[in-house]
Amino acid sequence: MTEQLTIAMPKGRIFQEAAELLRKAGYRLPPEFDDSRKLIIDVEEENFRFILSKPMDVATYVEHGVADLGIAGKDVLLEEERDVYEVLDLKISGCYLAVAGLPGTKMNDVAPKVATKYPNVAAAYFREQGEQVEIIKLNGSIELAPLIGLSDRIVDIVSTGRTLKENGLVEYETITAITSRLIVNPVSYRIKDERISEIVNALSKVI
Ligand SMILES: Nc1ncnc2c1ncn2[C@@H]1O[C@H](COP(=O)(O)OP(=O)(O)OP(=O)(O)O)[C@@H](O)[C@H]1O
Numbered sequence: 454m455t456e457q458l459t460i461a462m463p464k465g466r467i468f469q470e471a472a473e474l475l476r477k478a479g480y481r482l483p484p485e486f487d488d489s490r491k492l493i494i495d496v497e498e499e500n501f502r503f504i505l506s507k508p509m510d511v512a513t514y515v516e517h518g519v520a521d522l523g524i525a526g527k528d529v530l531l532e533e534e535r536d537v538y539e540v541l542d543l544k545i546s547g548c549y550l551a552v553a554g555l556p557g558t559k560m561n562d563v564a565p566k567v568a569t570k571y572p573n574v575a576a577a578y579f580r581e582q583g584e585q586v587e588i589i590k591l592n593g594s595i596e597l598a599p600l601i602g603l604s605d606r607i608v609d610i611v612s613t614g615r616t617l618k619e620n621g622l623v624e625y626e627t628i629t630a631i632t633s634r635l636i637v638n639p640v641s642y643r644i645k646d647e648r649i650s651e652i653v654n655a656l657s658k659v660i
């Protein structure tokens with residue numbers, strides 16, 4: 454009997470693409486994967502336990518070792534800097550992080566404000582540019598901030614660009630490209646190396 458692997462999956466946008474990739478790699482996932490409110494799904498045949506968490510929390514479960522593996526957006530990994538190994542770029546859920554704002558505007562000379570869901574990434578980016586900014590943490594609808602005068606700029610995810618366009622905002626700088634990654638708990642990586650290598654190899658072939 455092979456040892457069980459616990460895999461933290463992000464609910465939301467990444468989930469379907471990640472499930473599709475696992476299926477392509479030859480893993481048989483039950484119908485619950487397609488339509489269920491369950492947060493733990495055991496797949497006995499593969500000896501997998503899937504836990505379904507918020508995307509921002511995947512790396513937390515993996516760092517603490519309650520999940521051996523996880524699938525997380527690079528944006529989350531940059532923001533949280535968890536103690537996990539990033540072993541594979543799954544090349545799914547592609548998007549990028551950018552600085553945006555109202556067109557034809559300059560950042561305020563005194564204490565310019567930047568609204569974002571990614572305060573660490575944004576602070577590091579502006580520090581590297583030698584610009585002192587005040588970071589305002591928001592949890593969503595980031596594009597609202599410059600429209601309503603809360604901030605001069607935002608740092609947010611852009612995918613199709615539709616949200617920026619429909620809100621009359623423009624992109625000023627691209628920070629970095631984002632895809633989803635396979636992450637591993639460092640202890641699991643040592644003690645469950647065979648099973649983990651197996652899944653990494655299977656996924657590598659279908660990326
Ligand atoms: N257009 C996009 N907007 C946001 N995230 C995207 C986009 N495209 C791909 N992603 C990836 O999906 C992840 C976020 O997924 P999702 O939007 O389902 O979660 P969330 O932001 O926690 O959602 P919620 O709005 O429920 O809090 C990001 O970490 C990123 O890697």
Ligand SMILES: O=P(O)(O)OC[C@H]1O[C@H](OP(=O)(O)OP(=O)(O)O)[C@H](O)[C@@H]1O
Nearest residue numbers: 593594595609610611612613614615616
């Ligand atoms: O370039 P686009 O394809 O328009 O995608 C980018 C938008 O999608 C995300 O928001 P989400 O839909 O997750 O809502 P949120 O603002 O509540 O986080 C992101 O924060 C942008 O607002």
